[in-house]
Amino acid sequence: MKKVLLIVVIIVVGFFSCRKEESKYPELVLRYADNQSSGYPTVEAAKYLASLIKERTGGRIELRIYPDSVLGSEIDVMKQMVYGGIDMSRFSLGTLSQFFPELWTLQLPYLYSDSEHMWRVLDGEIGDMYLHGMVGKGIVGLAWYDAGARSFYTRTPIANINSLKGLTIRVQENDMMSRTIELLGAKAVQIPYGDVYSALQKLRIDGAENNLPSYVFMDHNQAAPYFYQDEHFRLPEVVMISVDAQKKVAAIDPSYVELFAECARESGLYERKLWLEEEKRAFDEALQSGVTFTVPDEDDLLALRKAMEPLYQELGEREREIVERIGNT
Known part of the structure; x- marks a missing residue:
């Protein structure tokens, strides 16, 4: 009898051990x-x-x-x-x-x-x-x-909005971004994110725009050491x-x-x-690497926003209402 009970206990323990082992694997x-x-x-x-x-x-x-x-x-x-x-x-x-x-x-x-x-x-x-x-x-x-705020960074210094005119700037594969750059008098080029560093090094572009962590994380600060912190996109x-x-x-x-x-x-x-x-x-690392930061003054920010008016004028009634709600939030 004891032998039979022992066998039963072993079987039960073995069964639940197997069940426990199976639970280790996701469904x-x-x-x-x-x-x-x-x-x-x-x-x-x-x-x-x-x-x-x-x-x-x-x-x-x-x-x-x-x-x-x-x-x-x-x-x-x-x-x-x-x-x-x-x-x-x-x-x-x-x-x-x-x-x-x-x-x-x-x-x-x-x-x-x-x-x-x-x-x-x-x-x-x-x-x-x-x-x-x-x-x-x-x-x-x-x-x-x-994803923070996106700003411009270039191979040559940017003092104000006028410094952007005539530059070739990389943007995401997105028409809104291209139009924004063009309204500032620059030429927008849509290049995949992973190709930006090479494009900067080979002088195919004068600069790009992105958030500060991405700028440093991808070593773009080594090829474009001038950061114009206008924060045009969030x-x-x-x-x-x-x-x-x-x-x-x-x-x-x-x-x-x-x-x-x-x-x-x-x-x-x-x-x-x-x-x-x-x-x-990223900011500390960029400073240590020799990056020059330029923050636009109030007059320059007003000029930047004014340059974007054509985009806002194209909005439909519903979109205008949403923009107004955003401004009042």
Whole structure:
């Protein structure tokens, strides 16, 4: 009898041991793409997002992060997500506006007075309206990430708005950015992000525009040591999930769809904190490397904003109303 009981105990223990071992393996593995490198705020926030998802699904879903554009450029990743080839990523408004034209309004130059103003807008009704409106193209918006303010940097000094005239400036593959540069009297050239350093070195372009962390992270400060801090664009980024991936998540547990959104929003708050830290670090590193910073005075800022009036005049009635609401927020 004792021998039989011992055998039963061994079988039961073995059964539950196997069950415990099986739980170590996720039921679903999703792929998340980013065009930045490890250590960059958006990538570190994505890793934090992955840890939240793993913890809160009890290991049932794993999110694997692929940085350094290993899964393709932003445009390539976006196209793959539409067809379910990649599950999640974060995109700039410049890329997203090609799929969601209504985002054009949020890209207007000099739209916000500062970072705090932008987050009052995006954390409120206007931000929710745009975030929840990004549907119907095979991808869904989950949360906002910070991407700082974009300014100009060049190989030669910029004293004011007149110094930009005649220069060839690299911009994202985005028509709004091209038009902004051209209204300032410069020539806009759309070049992939990864080719900017080479283009600067080979004198194919006179400068580019981006946020300060990207400027330092990609060593552009070594080739273009003059930074004109006009902060013409504040373009937040959006964490997206493909509709196909969302269906797979729901198949495991319908409540996980909202859980993913909650985790994304938490990672967004974490990313903002990382961004502020990275901006300070990038500024210090740029100074140490010999970068010359020029901050436009009030008269120059007025001239810059005045040059953008044609863009604002093209707005429809609804867009004008939104811009007014943003200004009053």
